[in-house]
Amino acid sequence: SVLRLHRYAGGGSSSDDEAECSWSVPSHYDFGLLSLLPRSTVAALEVLHSCGFIHRDLKPENVVLTEEGQAKLIDFGIAAEVSAEGQCYQRSGTSVYMAPEISLKGHAHSYASDFYSFGVLIYELLVGFNPFISQANSRELYAVKKSFSEKEIARANGLNKVSGDCMDILKALLQHDPSKRLGGGPGGAEDVMAHPWFKSVDWTKMEKDEVDRQKDVVEQQKSRLEEAHKALEKTNGELSEAHYDLQVEKNAV
Numbered sequence: 001s002v003l004r005l006h007r008y009a010g011g012g013s014s015s016d017d018e019a020e021c022s023w024s025v026p027s028h029y030d031f032g033l034l035s036l037l038p039r040s041t042v043a044a045l046e047v048l049h050s051c052g053f054i055h056r057d058l059k060p061e062n063v064v065l066t067e068e069g070q071a072k073l074i075d076f077g078i079a080a081e082v083s084a085e086g087q088c089y090q091r092s093g094t095s096v097y098m099a100p101e102i103s104l105k106g107h108a109h110s111y112a113s114d115f116y117s118f119g120v121l122i123y124e125l126l127v128g129f130n131p132f133i134s135q136a137n138s139r140e141l142y143a144v145k146k147s148f149s150e151k152e153i154a155r156a157n158g159l160n161k162v163s164g165d166c167m168d169i170l171k172a173l174l175q176h177d178p179s180k181r182l183g184g185g186p187g188g189a190e191d192v193m194a195h196p197w198f199k200s201v202d203w204t205k206m207e208k209d210e211v212d213r214q215k216d217v218v219e220q221q222k223s224r225l226e227e228a229h230k231a232l233e234k235t236n237g238e239l240s241e242a243h244y245d246l247q248v249e250k251n252a253v
Contacts, residue, residue, distance in 0.1 A: 037063065038122055039193075039201050040071040045118065046189035049111045053079050054088060058117035059097045060124065070210070086110050096120070096132040100145040100176045112184030115192060119173025126166075127158040146176045165197040 041063055048055060055062075055073060062075045078092040091107040093099075099116035102109045124130050131148065135141045150171050153159065159167065172182035172195070179185075183192045193203055 037065065037071045037125070038118075039198060039206070041073070041118065041121070042189055042192050042198075043203070043206065044071065044073045045114055046193070048073065048079075049114070049189055052082050054082060054109070054111055055079050055114050055117075056088070056093050057097070058114055058121060059094050060121060063121070082110060093117070095141055096130045096136050099178065100142050101178050103142040110178065110184075111188055112178035112181045115173050115181060115183035115189075116175075116178075118183075118192075119170055122173070123153070123156070123159075123170055126162065127156050131156070148174060148176070163197075165195070165199075169195050169197040 041058075045055065045058075053076075055076065056078050057075060058073070062073060063071050064074055065071060080088045080090065080092070082088060087108045087110050089107050091102055093102060093113075097117045097120050099109060099113035101107075102113060120130060120132075131152075132141060132144060135144045138144070153170055153174065154167065159170070169182065169192075173192075175181040175184075182195065183189060185191055187194070192198075193201070
């Protein structure tokens with residue numbers, strides 16, 4: 001077995017926030033309430049994709065949050081390495097988050113499939129429920145996703161007050177044709193990050209801030225190790241003294 005250890009994320013998962021919050025958000029919360037979650041999620045996907053892997057099971061339960069609100073991807077159990085021709089062929093994932101092309105014969109899919117799941121995640125966070133949950137076990141799920149129209153997105157409670165940019169990115173990510181989907185082109189995650197909905201994000205600064213945070217974590221861990229080492233040395237010294245005193249007492253007897 002191969003185990004992957006993650007640093008503790010004290011903010012819970014995005015599914016926890018979903019259960020506790022109402023996501024019928026007003027327009028000024030388009031990029032406010034959980035702004036770090038979508039932008040740090042797409043940044044994580046960019047790193048994963050740059051390594052040649054697809055997550056394939058992006059959903060609220062697999063996005064955990066640090067106490068600062070940063071998103072961390074977990075559960076890479078069904079992640080797959082993309083082949084030389086840029087495809088994966090095994091059907092895998094959670095049906096209501098899965099990109100529609102994975103359901104087709106041959107199941108060929110690529111990085112764009114993660115961005116479809118990302119679109120479902122954003123939709124669910126804003127609206128409060130998955131748009132395909134009623135068809136979760138239906139054979140018609142592919143047809144439902146294929147016909148999921150812009151009108152249906154626009155009619156969803158919770159999206160009637162969001163900005164045009166927010167609505168546009170949802171439509172672009174939930175495009176059933178992966179070749180037309182945002183993130184499905186040569187630019188990949190960079191195209192998603194360049195969308196106007198993310199216009200207020202300084203990606204370079206965000207990356208620098210994350211590097212600085214990691215440096216702080218390393219320094220904190222180093223300091224704790226040094227303190228633990230000093231405490232261990234002190235304990236060893238006390239044990240040595242106790243052992244010496246015991247030997248002196250035995251010799252005196």
